[in-house]
Amino acid sequence: MAKKTTLVRRIVSAGFTGFYRNRTVSLSSIFILTVTLSIIASFYFFQAIFNYTLDQVREKVDVRVYFTVDATEEQISTVRAKLLALPQVKAVAYMSRDQALVEFKQKHEGDQLTLQALDELGTNPFGASLSVLAQDTSQYEVIADALKQGTGLLGDNAEAIDKINYYQLKDSIDKLNNIIGWTNTVGFWLSIIFVTMSCMIVYNTIRLAIFVYRDEIAVMKLVGASNMFIRGPFIVEAMLYGIVATLLTMAMFWPATVWVTKKTVFFFEGMNLHAYYLAHFFELAGFLLVAGSGLAIISSLLAVRKYLKV
């Protein structure tokens, strides 16, 4: 046991000494690893922005059921309850006739002509409406079909319905579904390509760094060092690269997310990237630490393995 502790202590100490004495090699490895981790972190944030924006767009898409002006409160609430019972429906918002009038007036505040025409009408021409939000954009068609006349959902209340706007929106909903599918696939492959490329760059950098030590490794073996005793300090150094690179990456993304938030707060519908960074700080840091150290350690082990065959 005491022997094992001594071995571990010697390996760790040799790792720290090597890290410090071979500063140039350590710095270049850390630099490359930091670039790689930044790419990974950027994908993490892109994904967040993308999901947030999509959610925003999804919230805006809905199926709206317009009732005739004669529809009774009872009819409307029956339809609403039936809609809510559908598994595809996430929420149903009710807008009364009065609210519709107020909203219309607000929308046309500067348009005197329209407002006058409305006044001359004397009565409220707007019917009440229900806006239906689906669990997923692909489910609007199912909901719209359920609302078609003659199906069980409406029953006797069919005549209370003026129109359903789904069919006008169908094109844009289909387009949105296409975009979501397409961006997910492209994003997935892009991230695979970029991450693979940067992994290979890290591997090559560490391989070159260890290539310098090939003669030393051979001497260590001839002096009677076990493979673990030779490999150990390289693993410790690789872990240190991972830790420093993670700290640098996290530190860089602090001001970077502040800046991006300032520049894009309108563009991304009010998403606060910096707040997202703060909320996910430990999750991201932990992920980068595992990815960075893991990548460096695996690269080191692969590179050293070649020279251990003496």
Added chain:
Amino acid sequence: MLYFDRVSKEYGQGNRVLDNISLTIHPGELVSIVGHSGAGKTTLIKLLLAEERPTEGIVSFHSDNIHRLKGKDMVNYRRKVGVVFQDFRLIPNKTAYENVAFAMEAAGKPDHDIHEDVPHVLDLVDLKDKMHHFPHQLSGGEQQRVAIARAIVNRPEIIIADEPTGNLDPLNTYDIVQILKKINDLGTTVILTTHNKGIVDNLGRRVISMEDGRVIRDQKSGKFTM
């Protein structure tokens, strides 16, 4: 203790660098292996260190075929053999002290032994005052003395010195040979390969002469004759 039993080594088809070598080296001997460049001296050493495998024949240490040793057994064998190279092969980013201590650390020796033995061994090779120098701060002769200190610190049974004076001036050559002689006097087997006639003639010990991969002469108390 060391046996070469009809050992041959070929690099590729027809390039035979060692041809049917049979030798026995006894404990406590100081053996010089001499011969021109390309005679096969270095290959013989590489086989002893298990850096290369023989094409035919067996090299054994006591009763173990050293080319059959694996893992821990190979590590243990290498700890019983101290090596000194012509180009010193010190670890450049370790001080003289750390280079010698490395061999002890690798062998799992406790700290207090290391603190005691390393300065002592460096004192033996007259480098106590330079033990915290890095290799690039030492002369060739001094680097070779560090390499010898590293080779002997674990009290190996055999010291193999492959042209240890090849890169040194006459004065340093003399020093190194004296150190190797002293190590041998203390009971360690020393195997020395060299081109240097003066060294061999002065030692007056066993000389094995090689030519074209064969042993052409093996004298108990020989001179350098080619």
